[in-house]
Amino acid sequence: MIKLHDLQFKPMIPASKIEEAVKAVASKINRDYAGCTTPPIILVVLNGSFIFASDLTRELDFACEVSFIKLSSYSGTQSTGGVKSIIGLNSSLEGRDVIVIEDIVDTGVTLSHLDAQLKELSAASVRYCTLFFKPESYKQNIEIDYIAMSIGNEFIVGYGLDYNQLGRSLKDIYVVCNE
Numbered sequence: 576m577i578k579l580h581d582l583q584f585k586p587m588i589p590a591s592k593i594e595e596a597v598k599a600v601a602s603k604i605n606r607d608y609a610g611c612t613t614p615p616i617i618l619v620v621l622n623g624s625f626i627f628a629s630d631l632t633r634e635l636d637f638a639c640e641v642s643f644i645k646l647s648s649y650s651g652t653q654s655t656g657g658v659k660s661i662i663g664l665n666s667s668l669e670g671r672d673v674i675v676i677e678d679i680v681d682t683g684v685t686l687s688h689l690d691a692q693l694k695e696l697s698a699a700s701v702r703y704c705t706l707f708f709k710p711e712s713y714k715q716n717i718e719i720d721y722i723a724m725s726i727g728n729e730f731i732v733g734y735g736l737d738y739n740q741l742g743r744s745l746k747d748i749y750v751v752c753n754e
């Protein structure tokens with residue numbers, strides 16, 4: 576058991592299982608992009624996916640570019656509060672094949688904001704890859720092309736994922752204890 580801020584967490588997925596899942600998802604991506612003529616752009620959504628992205632990209636066997644973005648909430652008085660905009664994108668996606676790397680897709684609200692904005696940038700194709708997916712809470716129609724692992728509706732930390740900034744550096748995945 577470990578304690579982060581006010582919560583207790585217990586081990587859930589060991590590093591060895593994560594490694595297997597990352598390699599399995601990488602081989603699917605490798606199959607799909609084998610022989611691609613223009614290198615795809617891997618778009619890493621920070622912060623949570625930094626470890627996943629670094630392990631995943633090193634398993635890819637085709638030439639690719641790697642770019643990093645963040646999603647930031649609009650400040651101000653818009654009634655659309657909570658809409659997240661892309662920040663930090665410094666390469667053009669026009670005409671490019673894009674593979675978005677996410678740490679975890681829960682309700683999919685974040686993914687839908689991202690998808691709406693990427694649609695404006697005239698990429699040739701956009702595919703989504705996530706380390707974790709919560710099928711019971713996903714409420715969008717956007718297809719997630721590559722899912723490394725599906726989990727239940729539980730809060731996890733480790734391997735890049737945080738609880739209020741703590742827990743990102745843990746090698747294994749931990750799940751919050753409810754009692």
Ligand code: 5GP
Pocket residue numbers: 623678679680681682683684685686729730731732736737738
């Ligand atoms: P969504 O918009 O899909 O509901 O949520 C996506 C974001 O919520 C993720 O990028 C992540 O920041 C956060 N999130 C959702 N579930 C978890 C979880 O189990 N653990 C952690 N650490 N973050 C989560």
Ligand code: MG
Pocket residue numbers: 620621623624677678679
């Ligand atoms: Mg995320």
